[in-house]
Amino acid sequence: MRISTQTISLLKGERAIVAVTAYDAIVARYADQAGVDLILVGDSVGTTQLGFETTIPVTLEMMLHHTAAVARAQPKALVVADIPFAVAHGDFAELLSACCRLMQEAGAEAIKIEGGAAMAPTIERLTRAGIPVLAHIGLLPQQFHQLGGYRKFGRSEAEKVMLLDDALALEQVGCFAVICEMVDGAVAGAIAQALTVPLIGIGSGPHCDGQILVANDLLGMNAGYVPSFVKQYAQLGEQVTAAFAEYTQDVKNGKFPS
Numbered sequence: 289m290r291i292s293t294q295t296i297s298l299l300k301g302e303r304a305i306v307a308v309t310a311y312d313a314i315v316a317r318y319a320d321q322a323g324v325d326l327i328l329v330g331d332s333v334g335t336t337q338l339g340f341e342t343t344i345p346v347t348l349e350m351m352l353h354h355t356a357a358v359a360r361a362q363p364k365a366l367v368v369a370d371i372p373f374a375v376a377h378g379d380f381a382e383l384l385s386a387c388c389r390l391m392q393e394a395g396a397e398a399i400k401i402e403g404g405a406a407m408a409p410t411i412e413r414l415t416r417a418g419i420p421v422l423a424h425i426g427l428l429p430q431q432f433h434q435l436g437g438y439r440k441f442g443r444s445e446a447e448k449v450m451l452l453d454d455a456l457a458l459e460q461v462g463c464f465a466v467i468c469e470m471v472d473g474a475v476a477g478a479i480a481q482a483l484t485v486p487l488i489g490i491g492s493g494p495h496c497d498g499q500i501l502v503a504n505d506l507l508g509m510n511a512g513y514v515p516s517f518v519k520q521y522a523q524l525g526e527q528v529t530a531a532f533a534e535y536t537q538d539v540k541n542g543k544f545p546s
């Protein structure tokens with residue numbers, strides 16, 4: 289049975305929600321066969337697949353391209369597409385059109401938007417228009433230049449209060465779940481308890497209602513920086529290099545084709 293936004297919401301309190309990113313049909317198919325609940329076509333596609341240093345250069349056209357590839361795998365898992373940098377902060381009609389294109393043209397079943405309580409009025413207009421929204425609080429990678437780098441959130445009392453307010457405001461306007469990135473584990477746990485919708489953590493400890501990881505990080509296929517909270521379940525990067533090296537030697541030595 290296909291997983292809907294309602295399924296995700298109802299999993300809260302039943303069992304941990306399993307989410308992962310994917311950017312193409314092949315990886316989406318593997319993740320789906322493994323039984324993940326939610327596949328996020330994150331704008332992390334920019335850093336993991338497209339060679340950018342941050343997610344900021346990722347455009348709507350890129351998100352449409354990669355979301356369509358994931359949707360073509362026809363996963364049972366819920367397919368969620370990220371709204372790229374700046375699109376959420378401009379004209380509402382443009383944002384609504386971006387959401388509609390991601391759902392109608394590319395096959396996303398929900399969209400994700402970075403931002404806390406300040407985004408709540410915009411998100412309310414989207415949910416009222418029938419767009420299912422996954423919220424994203426804590427570390428917001430699209431604000432990389434404003435933040436001056438990546439760091440943990442919720443360590444001060446003021447940030448703790450702000451994060452809780454953000455999450456409650458986003459629940460209030462109809463988000464079906466909230467992603468919480470790089471938030472202090474105890475604070476994330478308190479937010480999860482305060483919400484009726486699921487809180488899905490990344491780098492936010494074990495007390496969330498589910499976890500999400502970037503596929504390239506967990507598969508060991510990340511050429512750059514790997515966050516310390518990541519558990520690598522494979523070292524595919526090393527295996528891929530070894531396979532290419534063996535092929536190179538075989539061709540050079542006349543062993544392939546035999």
Ligand code: KIV
Nearest residue numbers: 309330331332467490
């Ligand atoms: O773009 C992305 O992959 C994300 C996850 C880190 C949650 O936003």
